Amino acid sequence: MKRSEVNRDNLSPMMQQYMEIKDEYENELLLYRLGDFYELFFEDALIASRELELTLTGRVAGLEERVPMCGVPHHTVKSYIEKLVSKGYRVAIVEQLEDPKTAKGMVKRGVVDVFSKGTIADADLLNAKESSCISSLLLFDEVIVMCILDLSTSYLATLTIPNALDKLVNEIHNYNIKEVVVKSDFDKSIINILKTNYGIEISYNDLFIEDKYATLINKINDIRIKMGVKHLFYYVDHKILKDLSYITDIDYINRNLYLEMDIHTIRNLELTETVRLKDRMYSLIWLIDKCKTAMGSRKLKLWLLNPLKDKEKIYERYDKIEKLNNEFILKDELKKALFEIYDLERLTGKTINGALNPRDLIQLKKSLEVLPQIKEICQKLNFNYNINTHQNIYDILEKALIEDAPISLKEGGIIKDGYNQELDEIKSIRSGGKEFIAQFEEKIKNQTGIKNLKIGYNKVFGYYIEVSKGQKNLVKEEFKWERRQTLTNGERYISPELKEKEAMILNAEEKINNLEYDLFMEIKEIIKKEIVNIKNTADIISELDCLVALAVCSEEYNLIRPNLNMEHVVEIKNGRHPVVEIVNKKEYVPNDCILNKGINTLLITGPNMSGKSTFMRQLAIMSILAQMGSFVPATSANLPIFDKIFTRIGASDDLVSGESTFMVEMKEAKNAILNATSDSLILFDELGRGTATYDGISLAQGILEYISENIHAITLFSTHYHELTHLEKKYPNIKNVHVSAIEENNSITFLHKVKNGAIDKSYGIHVARLAGMPDKLLNRATDILNNYEKKKNNNPHNEIQLSLDFTKDEKDDEIKTKLKDLDVLNISPIEALNILYELKKDIDKDN
Numbered sequence: 001m002k003r004s005e006v007n008r009d010n011l012s013p014m015m016q017q018y019m020e021i022k023d024e025y026e027n028e029l030l031l032y033r034l035g036d037f038y039e040l041f042f043e044d045a046l047i048a049s050r051e052l053e054l055t056l057t058g059r060v061a062g063l064e065e066r067v068p069m070c071g072v073p074h075h076t077v078k079s080y081i082e083k084l085v086s087k088g089y090r091v092a093i094v095e096q097l098e099d100p101k102t103a104k105g106m107v108k109r110g111v112v113d114v115f116s117k118g119t120i121a122d123a124d125l126l127n128a129k130e131s132s133c134i135s136s137l138l139l140f141d142e143v144i145v146m147c148i149l150d151l152s153t154s155y156l157a158t159l160t161i162p163n164a165l166d167k168l169v170n171e172i173h174n175y176n177i178k179e180v181v182v183k184s185d186f187d188k189s190i191i192n193i194l195k196t197n198y199g200i201e202i203s204y205n206d207l208f209i210e211d212k213y214a215t216l217i218n219k220i221n222d223i224r225i226k227m228g229v230k231h232l233f234y235y236v237d238h239k240i241l242k243d244l245s246y247i248t249d250i251d252y253i254n255r256n257l258y259l260e261m262d263i264h265t266i267r268n269l270e271l272t273e274t275v276r277l278k279d280r281m282y283s284l285i286w287l288i289d290k291c292k293t294a295m296g297s298r299k300l301k302l303w304l305l306n307p308l309k310d311k312e313k314i315y316e317r318y319d320k321i322e323k324l325n326n327e328f329i330l331k332d333e334l335k336k337a338l339f340e341i342y343d344l345e346r347l348t349g350k351t352i353n354g355a356l357n358p359r360d361l362i363q364l365k366k367s368l369e370v371l372p373q374i375k376e377i378c379q380k381l382n383f384n385y386n387i388n389t390h391q392n393i394y395d396i397l398e399k400a401l402i403e404d405a406p407i408s409l410k411e412g413g414i415i416k417d418g419y420n421q422e423l424d425e426i427k428s429i430r431s432g433g434k435e436f437i438a439q440f441e442e443k444i445k446n447q448t449g450i451k452n453l454k455i456g457y458n459k460v461f462g463y464y465i466e467v468s469k470g471q472k473n474l475v476k477e478e479f480k481w482e483r484r485q486t487l488t489n490g491e492r493y494i495s496p497e498l499k500e501k502e503a504m505i506l507n508a509e510e511k512i513n514n515l516e517y518d519l520f521m522e523i524k525e526i527i528k529k530e531i532v533n534i535k536n537t538a539d540i541i542s543e544l545d546c547l548v549a550l551a552v553c554s555e556e557y558n559l560i561r562p563n564l565n566m567e568h569v570v571e572i573k574n575g576r577h578p579v580v581e582i583v584n585k586k587e588y589v590p591n592d593c594i595l596n597k598g599i600n601t602l603l604i605t606g607p608n609m610s611g612k613s614t615f616m617r618q619l620a621i622m623s624i625l626a627q628m629g630s631f632v633p634a635t636s637a638n639l640p641i642f643d644k645i646f647t648r649i650g651a652s653d654d655l656v657s658g659e660s661t662f663m664v665e666m667k668e669a670k671n672a673i674l675n676a677t678s679d680s681l682i683l684f685d686e687l688g689r690g691t692a693t694y695d696g697i698s699l700a701q702g703i704l705e706y707i708s709e710n711i712h713a714i715t716l717f718s719t720h721y722h723e724l725t726h727l728e729k730k731y732p733n734i735k736n737v738h739v740s741a742i743e744e745n746n747s748i749t750f751l752h753k754v755k756n757g758a759i760d761k762s763y764g765i766h767v768a769r770l771a772g773m774p775d776k777l778l779n780r781a782t783d784i785l786n787n788y789e790k791k792k793n794n795n796p797h798n799e800i801q802l803s804l805d806f807t808k809d810e811k812d813d814e815i816k817t818k819l820k821d822l823d824v825l826n827i828s829p830i831e832a833l834n835i836l837y838e839l840k841k842d843i844d845k846d847n
């Protein structure tokens with residue numbers, strides 16, 4: 001049954017109300033609160049039953065057929081919302097908007113919350129270690145203005161990027177943007193790629209918010225950013241129904257302050273997830289994230305993806321790490337204190353936009369409780385943080401909240417005695433009432449002589465007196481009890497006195513719950529006023545957490561403080577790849593890496609599996625760690641401050657689908673060549689192997705020469721083309737190194753040690769043997785190889801493109817000699833034709 005085809009006049013009033021609301025929310029799955037369930041109807045029900053594996057039922061709604069329906073219990077609704085949203089659906093929640101007891105006619109209902117991929121503000125529905133953002137994208141001539149919002153922490157930022165897909169993808173990855181809001185005329189090809197390749201939710205909006213939020217918007221000078229914020233805010237305010245008035249600041253991101261890395265580099269270096277399994281485990285962030293708080297983890301990831309370029313700022317972080325390591329007792333105290341802190345950032349987000357519950361406030365209280373201690377430790381460490389301990393909020397929470405308050409807001413049990421006089425008074429009435437019941441039971445037992453009577457309570461009759469069957473005859477008319485229920489074992493009665501007290505007790509109960517709810521809301525409002533300050537505190541705490549984590553890493557992984565220079569000097573002694581070192585069972589072989597203005601390019605040869613790409617990645621990872629403010633894995637390190645890192649390592653990425661591996665490889669190389677500067681780091685791993693040998697060698701050489709002559713970037717270039725190693729002679733800035741291996745009895749042992757000079761052997765067959773190829777095949781391959789080698793050695797011009805020479809044939813020389821000896825002017829045409837015929841026959845015979 002289709003919703004659009006239903007005759008609405010026949011529908012029940014409740015269903016008509018549903019239809020009206022659904023008309024406004026065509027694109028959302030409507031979860032409609034009925035009693036203890038959220039129900040979905042029509043097509044929404046079909047989708048939800050399929051996606052959530054729920055039973056599809058039907059509801060009588062005035063039509064001949066029942067309306068398709070399925071539902072989820074209200075107390076578990078969050079997990080269902082999360083599932084639907086992660087599958088790309090939008091969800092709208094419909095609640096009663098008025099109290100059914102006081103409402104006249106149909107209770108008013110309406111949408112109170114909308115969930116989409118990028119606007120979930122409730123910490124319970126989010127991954128604690130990942131930020132989660134929505135961004136508006138507005139196109140102006142050559143640039144895209146991005147306004148990025150994390151609703152779970154009320155963080156708003158803006159940045160302007162060139163109108164290029166790769167740049168956009170980088171930022172989407174950087175800020176974990178889950179949803180973008182665009183105008184309906186936005187570039188469809190970009191939209192398609194974002195949607196299909198990166199799973200980004202696309203939301204369309206052509207409107208801009210007007211006066212609302214003027215205080216924030218008026219602070220912005222750039223008209224384009226103003227428009228971006230208005231565009232984003234219209235969508236979030238009108239379509240997602242979220243209040244944004246607590247966002248008072250905007251962070252202007254200046255990309256120039258940070259080391260630039262594209263998405264390939266981030267992926268190839270496995271900074272946040274591994275290439276193969278796309279898993280956080282065994283990535284660099286997995287290794288270094290020793291944070292005690294979720295907000296620290298999120299910040300550390302941001303630091304890792306945005307290493308700094310300002311030496312002073314980087315050194316500030318080093319100084320703090322050093323201080324923490326020196327003052328290890330204070331560091332341990334700090335670690336313990338940080339462990340007590342909950343996700344303050346997201347608690348503030350929940351206070352504004354989520355369903356804040358009493359447990360959240362207990363978490364807030366516990367977090368605030370350790371702030372004075374953290375403040376004191378910072379003072380002792382001479383860290384210049386201005387930590388606000390929010391004593392006033394703490395005092396209120398401490399005075400008001402019962403420690404084991406329930407999650408539910410409606411059932412009381414939240415507020416402590418002594419916090420509010422009125423509440424205390426009603427509570428004493430209630431407890432007085434309960435005492436009365438106990439005394440009343442005793443009293444009437446004595447008065448009536450019915451020894452085993454009991455006072456009980458149920459929802460239907462309220463308080464009642466229960467008398468067992470055997471003593472029923474002791475109940476007298478004069479008691480004025482009214483019989484209410486007959487049980488197999490006895491009778492239940494009510495009495496006027498009991499009813500009078502019952503009203504008082506039940507009233508008190510309801511009043512208490514209502515008043516506790518109101519008091520909770522009052523406290524929530526007080527906290528809301530402090531949100532900006534709490535956010536500042538959260539920012540400091542997460543920074544401290546990152547620094548402590550890096551200090552812990554430096555000890556645990558034996559890292560050292562690097563020196564940074566502006567002279568393009570790399571001097572690494574015994575450098576290591578931190579993840580390979582920890583994850584691999586084998587002993588890690590440390591390597592030096594020395595480069596400077598004179599020699600800025602290493603041409604790395606060595607067998608497959610010897611450790612060429614590990615050595616290359618090692619330099620990049622060390623530089624990223626150094627520039628994010630971390631110590632590095634080496635015995636000493638002097639590193640340049642890089643402006644950009646480019647890598648072309650490993651399998652190609654799926655950024656532009658439908659292109660060959662080689663095309664993608666060339667595009668990535670082009671990107672590096674066009675954008676790198678002399679301050680950049682370029683890593684090219686076996687560039688050119690995606691095409692035929694000659695093409696590959698020629699391109700690789702061309703690219704190396706171009707970088708050497710025009711860019712002067714620090715470059716590590718690994719290759720299988722031994723022919724390239726002669727470039728060392730031509731370009732003084734290029735140096736050959738190789739990763740060593742030893743060959744014994746047809747087997748190979750990798751030493752993983754980087755040494756000067758080149759090697760001229762590939763050991764491909766040895767590696768194939770290690771891989772378990774059949775012996776017969778390997779023997780044949782060895783024969784073929786020996787044949788090639790022989791021909792190579794017989795050829796006097798075997799300097800470059802050796803493999804070409806292998807195809808030359810002695811036959812060619814024979815033909816050449818014959819032609820050379822021919823006196824063309826002294827032969828007749830028929831003789832010429834005969835000679836030509838013979839030559840052709842010769843060639844044909846050989847083929």
Ligand code: ADP
Binds near residue numbers: 610615752
């Ligand atoms: P290549 O790029 O030369 O094919 P890789 O860099 O991929 O080789 O290294 C292959 C494997 O060798 C790695 O997965 C790692 O286990 C090991 N390896 C590399 N470098 C080292 C090293 N310095 N010390 C110990 N093991 C290493």
